[in-house]
Amino acid sequence: GAGVSQTPSNKVTEKGKYVELRCDPISGHTALYWYRQSLGQGPEFLIYFQGTGAADDSGLPNDRFFAVRPEGSVSTLKIQRTERGDSAVYLCASSLIGLSNSPLHFGNGTRLTVT
Amino acid sequence: DQQVKQNSPSLSVQEGRISILNCDYTNSMFDYFLWYKKYPAEGPTFLISISSIKDKNEDGRFTVFLNKSAKHLSLHIVPSQPGDSAVYFCAASPKGEKLTFGTGTRLTIIP
Numbered sequence: 001g002a003g004v005s006q007t008p009s010n011k012v013t014e015k016g017k018y019v020e021l022r023c024d025p026i027s028g029h030t031a032l033y034w035y036r037q038s039l040g041q042g043p044e045f046l047i048y049f050q051g052t053g054a055a056d057d058s059g060l061p062n063d064r065f066f067a068v069r070p071e072g073s074v075s076t077l078k079i080q081r082t083e084r085g086d087s088a089v090y091l092c093a094s095s096l097i098g099l100s101n102s103p104l105h106f107g108n109g110t111r112l113t114v115t
Numbered sequence: 116d117q118q119v120k121q122n123s124p125s126l127s128v129q130e131g132r133i134s135i136l137n138c139d140y141t142n143s144m145f146d147y148f149l150w151y152k153k154y155p156a157e158g159p160t161f162l163i164s165i166s167s168i169k170d171k172n173e174d175g176r177f178t179v180f181l182n183k184s185a186k187h188l189s190l191h192i193v194p195s196q197p198g199d200s201a202v203y204f205c206a207a208s209p210k211g212e213k214l215t216f217g218t219g220t221r222l223t224i225i226p
Contacts, residue, residue, distance in 0.1 A: 004158070033213070042119075042204050042216030043159065056213060091158055103149055104214065106158030 004107035012113045021077040021110045025094030035091040082114045118142045121217035134192040138205030145207040153202045200224045
């Protein structure tokens, strides 16, 4: 596939459970971003990877949220002890080098519902 | 603190006419601006961008205008087509860092 792939497309979990959301970026894209979109809002930045390292994680709301990209390609966003307020669409995006040179290409998102 | 604002949550335009979507920003460090289009159940799709060294960028039916002194940008779509019906997000970035998005404007093109 040519685009950014996110799995699962939908995830329903109970309050207090642990979830993992996966992102497969476009092949060759070194920059990877996670955003969160709540109802009626625009996407909000969570974390940005350049290669394997997190270049900016200032958007992670608290220490229940963590993301990894161990081989510089696939990334996993991990949420511990989920809360109802974590319910949102989680968007992943990638770009060739970084935002200064190429726009972000987004996946279709994972809709997380915490009951 | 909303650094990127889209004050019109919705806009309806007749097919064939011009659609104008507006965006204001407050952070003077922003130097790269983008418009994204989003259909339901899909991720945002890049439409057009402009850097702060320009005041206009055109791509087919889409033109983005940037007024740095007013901290305002707009997206013009002409002529508007039914397939343009979507939510449009304005986004901005300081020096190639993370994007900050507005809350979006839902554009409806009336056939």
